[in-house]
Amino acid sequence: MTATDVAATAAGPAGDGSWAVETRGLVKRFGSNIAVNGVDLRIPRGCAFGYLGPNGAGKTTLIRVLLGLTGADAGTMSLLGHPVPARRDRALARVGAIVDEPRFHAHLTGRQNLQVLAAAREPAARDRIDASLKRVGILHRAEDRVSKYSMGMRQRLGVAACLIGDPELLILDEPMNGLDPAGMQEMRDMIRSLVDEGRTVVLSSHLLDEVQRTCDAVAIVDRGKVIRQGPIAELLAGTSVVVQVECSEPDRARALLEVSSLSASVGLEPGGLAITLPAGTTRDVIAEVARVLVGGSIAIYRLHPVQASLETWFLQVTSRLGDPE
Numbered sequence: 001m002t003a004t005d006v007a008a009t010a011a012g013p014a015g016d017g018s019w020a021v022e023t024r025g026l027v028k029r030f031g032s033n034i035a036v037n038g039v040d041l042r043i044p045r046g047c048a049f050g051y052l053g054p055n056g057a058g059k060t061t062l063i064r065v066l067l068g069l070t071g072a073d074a075g076t077m078s079l080l081g082h083p084v085p086a087r088r089d090r091a092l093a094r095v096g097a098i099v100d101e102p103r104f105h106a107h108l109t110g111r112q113n114l115q116v117l118a119a120a121r122e123p124a125a126r127d128r129i130d131a132s133l134k135r136v137g138i139l140h141r142a143e144d145r146v147s148k149y150s151m152g153m154r155q156r157l158g159v160a161a162c163l164i165g166d167p168e169l170l171i172l173d174e175p176m177n178g179l180d181p182a183g184m185q186e187m188r189d190m191i192r193s194l195v196d197e198g199r200t201v202v203l204s205s206h207l208l209d210e211v212q213r214t215c216d217a218v219a220i221v222d223r224g225k226v227i228r229q230g231p232i233a234e235l236l237a238g239t240s241v242v243v244q245v246e247c248s249e250p251d252r253a254r255a256l257l258e259v260s261s262l263s264a265s266v267g268l269e270p271g272g273l274a275i276t277l278p279a280g281t282t283r284d285v286i287a288e289v290a291r292v293l294v295g296g297s298i299a300i301y302r303l304h305p306v307q308a309s310l311e312t313w314f315l316q317v318t319s320r321l322g323d324p325e
């Protein structure tokens with residue numbers, strides 16, 4: 001970062017330069033429909049960040065606003081410390097983005113497509129074409145027409161198109177869309193390796209499980225509003241733990257647990273119990289479950305604490321939001 005950058009950053013209305021993306025009170029309306037509704041985001045540098053929400057939640061619109069492809073109706077934002085739209089060109093020089101699906105000229109080869117894109121960038125972009133194709137694993141198909149590429153290869157070419165600009169920040173709109181399980185795994189590995197290089201990757205998705213596997217931190221968005229954000233580990237620390245137990249005499253086992261000092265909610269399942277313990281449950285509490293059962297001469301065939309997933313957390317958070325205050 002140059003001295004001018006530091007000065008510009010300090011003067012920026014929305015950023016102090018420490019965040020890859022920062023927004024405050026961002027609003028985008030389409031008539032009476034508020035697609036982005038007062039979004040405050042703080043995305044740390046050097047992580048994979050998931051912008052997670054159902055269809056129509058406003059993910060693509062937020063990305064379009066961030067990239068200056070459509071104007072915001074209210075709020076401020078900065079990318080890599082540069083306020084947008086005031087210093088959009090400067091910000092976007094270090095940003096690579098795929099919005100909607102990556103679009104290419106189908107009759108040109110992968111390499112030719114990157115050459116077209118590089119011609120509009122700084123001269124060094126052309127020199128990065130080979131390395132970018134290699135980086136995403138499609139150098140061996142570089143001379144094939146894009147019309148012959150699979151969806152996964154197009155997504156990779158999209159990432160290669162970002163990499164010719166050597167971006168600090170990549171913004172990928174639904175990068176897992178249309179990929180089979182193997183393609184998702186490849187995309188996930190690629191995103192993690194980009195983060196390992198010190199880049200920041202922001203991706204939108206409606207796939208909770210994929211985001212949990214790929215990202216360090218998330219924002220959950222619903223109807224244009226961010227309802228929670230933070231590191232996944234911190235968010236999950238607030239969820240309850242379910243211990244599945246296969247055992248003899250499930251009815252008696254349940255009765256024993258219910259009169260114990262454990263604050264557990266115990267459900268009967270085929271062949272055993274599902275014991276829900278409150279957030280913050282430690283291994284000692286799980287050991288106590290086993291002690292209570294063994295002490296009551298219940299035979300335990302299997303005891304399995306189920307790690308909370310983003311999906312269970314999401315359901316807990318959204319059901320809480322639905323509760324009357």
Ligand SMILES: Nc1ncnc2c1ncn2[C@@H]1O[C@H](COP(=O)(O)OP(=O)(O)OP(=O)(O)O)[C@@H](O)[C@H]1O
Binds near residue numbers: 035054
């Ligand atoms: N150009 C537009 N004109 C009018 N309404 C729009 C426009 N673009 C988006 N919207 C509306 O804004 C809301 C958010 O749409 P957006 O595409 O941002 O959601 P999304 O979370 O990306 O959904 P998806 O996962 O389905 O792509 C939707 O109600 C959509 O109909």
